[in-house]
Amino acid sequence: MAKKGKADRQDKVARRATAENGPRIGVYVCHCGLNIDGSLDCEEVAKYASSLEGVVLAKDSMYTCSDAGQEQIKSDIREHNLNRVVVASCTPRLHEPTFRAACVEAGLNAYLFEMANIREHCSWVHLHDRQGATEKAKDLVKMSVARARLLQPQVETEVPITPRALVVGGGVAGIQAALDLADAGYKVYLVEKEASIGGRMAQIDKTFPTMDCSICILAPKMSEVGRHPNIELMTLSEVESVDGYIGNFHVRVKKKPRYVTDDCTYCGDCIKDCPQHMPNEFDCGLSTRRAIYSPFAQAVPATYLIDMDSCMNKHGIVACDRCYQACQHKCIDFSQQEEILDLDVGTIIVCTGSDVYDPTPLTELGYRRFPNVITSLEFERLINAGGPTGGNLIRPSDKTVPKSVGFLQCIGSRSKRSNPYCSNICCMNTIKDALLIREHWPDTKIYVFYMDIRAFGKGFEDLLMRARREGVVFIRGIPGEILQDDNSYSLKLIGENTLLSKLYEYEVDMVILSVGIEPRKDSAVVKRLLSLPSMADGFFMEAHPKLRPVDTPTGGIFLAGCAEGPKDIKDSVTQASAAASRANILMAKGKVTVEAITARIDPERCTGCGLCARVCPYGAILVDEETKVATVVEAACTGCGACCPECNFGAITMRHFEDHQILAQIDALAESDAGGKILAFCCNWCSYAGADFSGVSRIQYPAEVRIVRTMCSGRVDPKFVEYAFAKGIAAVLVSGCHIGDCHYINANSQTEKRVQRLWRKMARLGLNKERLRLAWISAAEGMRFSQEISALKEIVEKITPEEIEKGIEAFAPKRLPKGEHPDEATRPV
Template structure:
């Protein structure tokens, strides 16, 4: 192999590097190394003039390898590689030595040590650059279709954006209807807009959109493939009612003799065994709850089928497996409400007049179980004295440390609505009120002015009168430094936080996504890539990624849709050649690599030898280091390249 002609460019980064590292000494130390054809420094190599210098020197001196000593590759590796491409040089014969974060910033009090370390790093980079190969990127076509998992407001918003842009969308929802939790909310804060008035038109738009295929009562069962070419298997539960035939007339429900607590109403009222979740449900069709059905034959019941003039009921309906191919995936699985029974001191599920925010939300709805009246569940009388307790299941060492972000404003909204409607006495115990959004602080202030009492402090105990079921709330006011006792309370409302849904575990496993310690799906970067996952082509949106209000949820959903459009709009995507390769002559077919690959990128071919899918492989090197036969090599990070760096360092310190 002919001697490489390496160009070394050292960046000052203003005073970030040059203020600590002796640039002249670094240049002097590396200029005579074999293979180094040019050494140059510049104040900002990443700037346009700096990039032009790089391009000019590559052409002028016929450089075939580049080392740039500058900041972290995370910052400007792509910048420098693009400049090399423009000069006609492969971007993969480039090595970046990080002498800012690794030298000047952490050794700012020891200039000599920082300079010595910078010299070592540049020498090691030169040693590796001599062995780098001009690898070639490969391209794969990308399908112009998207799978969206979850059809709450996040999934709906993303689906409409993609559908309107002309992309095919498969919207998968595990419930019988789309809409998510927002469909159960009465009003939105701080404007008190009707939640269903905002949401249901968009639900209807999804149901009739020519580019959106809605698949309800379904969950993702399996995902194979890679960015641009995902093969998805969806498992759909039987509905026992034909969506194409059902007219939503309700005749079947009228004759059903079974009453079951209604999940949509948080068990505050009842539904039939054959039912529609709520009036504006999409799809607008009934479903049969076979677990609570008395029996489908005429001897036991069968009344619903007899009543259905359209013939839509199919007792023989079976579970279906649906297979689709998509280019991108958006995960919008939403959230679950914290189970307040875990906080035993508050008596939830023990005292009938202790409820949570979601239950009060249904009471406030004019279409809800109490027609808009907030009542005591034990006798259905209007509640005249109400106590809210904030941060139940949030900001708590025993449950969840994070803030759920919507509880404070939901409690303030409900208190304002009840106060305005009935004049009830309302007390809100809080730790800190989080009114962070647009118009939130003003809404809180106006609610306090309307007569809602805010008490800073925790509630320590709730007692119940066994005869009247009235409650006594004991706590403290930390601002006054006094204990607080509120007697004859009709209703205690627990401001329950949000938790990651059970579906998050399953989805993260199927898609190979990471979860944060609190169970929500992990984004690639909280600031710069807040809707990207670590897996190319898979995005997260809404509460699936963490607690947030409706505006932030919609904004994130639209960002995820834009990310998916950006990928699919290219038609093809480039795959960086960092993937591992297998020497079949050495491979024993032991499959150790398959068991340890975190990206499921390795399979066995028809010759019983390991084979790496370049589109799935991230070049992490796990398989390379564990292969007992030494049959796997990581391109761009070969054993020879790494050994050369180590040997260069050791030779300089003998």
């Protein structure tokens, strides 16, 4: 309540200030060391800003985000009675919260602050065009000032956080995250798709660099999860749907039946009589299992289960009851049904893990053709005492111990033919495996064929040196081809030693392909359910690669383990504890304020047509059939703004992204040389972040583009585009998340429809359709963003003044609804 009172007070201060003095704007242009000042003239930009309407003072400073810089803003607010603040510096995705907090401390409402992104979107992408960058920065500041003039104070709502967590995935990361949170006293739901928790770590024999037995250190943690009073373990379960928002997620989980009750004593009598045989997935198909089985000895929960896909009773008729007959405790129950569980949780940690690369497409290596070519995961099962051979390393072709083995590195990694990234763990895994062979069969000749050995972690180099000392031969250059001797099944490796520039031929008994890690095949499902962004390589993306490495852009959802990128066990555990701690912070606070960016409907103007309700991805708009008025459920509204363009009566206001605020930005950029400029609408989550990414990567593109940020591309009203053309702007880019990846479920499908409608209209009016471009750019596609802008620039160069003139006439302001023009629309304050 105290907080709300404070916000109200701020509100009043701001309103009073605005009413009494009109906008009093302070502009701060940040040098950011040489990051900004190195490529454009900050002083000139600040001087220019001071000439803008409503600007009371404009300063440039070295580091505006520093304490001194923030203090300056605060004292200026008090001293000069500022009622709006504009900071021209880095991306709002980085420092908007910092500056907002400074404003709030000085008594200004957070929503009266505006940022101009002149670093990621300007200085970094126009490193060698000082003139162009300075002009662009001026424009960006002018647009921000124009928007700032019309900003309104907003009051944020506070929502409670449910003190329960959901952990998706029961690998080592999920286990650690669940245990940490459960120990902290929260109820944790751990959802695992497979029959047992443990994940990849349970399959591995030893861990590097300490050579600890993997299952020996994991099993105690697994059983702790099984018996922890705060953890509800759900195996054979998958998340079906996730609704809600930070602190208040409603999760639906589908739990498949085990067909074996909890009374199971794990005696194993049941499996002997099962007639259905199939390869055991846990052993990579190197052993068999029955339809009733347990994936491995240390499985948690320690009960058998029936794989109904392969059991004869899958059609609901008990054709075979041999397991039931064999079970002394009669704990087999064919009548079990699938359950749907509804959970309410406050935070979600995603630990869905990874798959291993399937080397079949690399045909020259002969995997699937030559029995003695195996993958590193198959090797782990072979050398594992709990594996199909009881820990005896044998050749699959004749079950003899190999006298010589070759490890091939970077299979499926660091190559244009497979995955371009380094899989992080394979080098050390191979060194560990080589030492294991050395330990058990000291006479084996071991060759490691590598590109580069990356031994970057604590204790890694020592292990590498030990392997060298113990006679493991490292050869730089991966074989170009493997041939098999059809009598002995031995393998001949042919390649080039790139250190000696000599061709080599080696004959070995067995080849181990050190395969890389890739995103899980079903990660697209998780991605869709939780609307998570992912990198170009398919791994989930963190909110900030350095400073928020376990957060996702969606509040309350965190990442850990290989779902975020290839990493070893130690890193997975570290990340899991970090994610648990982040979730703990939220839940310990018990409440969170959500941004006041939600839609409001003016009941006076609303006719209850229901068009807005139809496009709302969250069903947050309800139309009262009797009063014919639509209302927004504020807690459910996420602020995408897809509803606004739908309203024909101007009844919907999207708070903080109001029509006249966006139109004012367009006005500002069109004031001079509109015919040479590109207006880009970017959604906050994907394309704006993509543009940021191209800045961070210093990918250069033409300086003619000016970016207007909206929360979602669905907010982009066709009338904004028409208005831009009416103002003579040469080209417009509308960009958002890829279809299917929209941060707001599917709001960008509205964008697509609207742009297509605009194209049709432009064709009808005889305008060049190329002037309007639609692009889906993810947060990781910085290169894509720059390509889109370069393509538009080419189009802009070809556009004649006549064409521009034609556009101005076609979309002349008379077509705009009354009251929308920023010049006449000074909202009552």
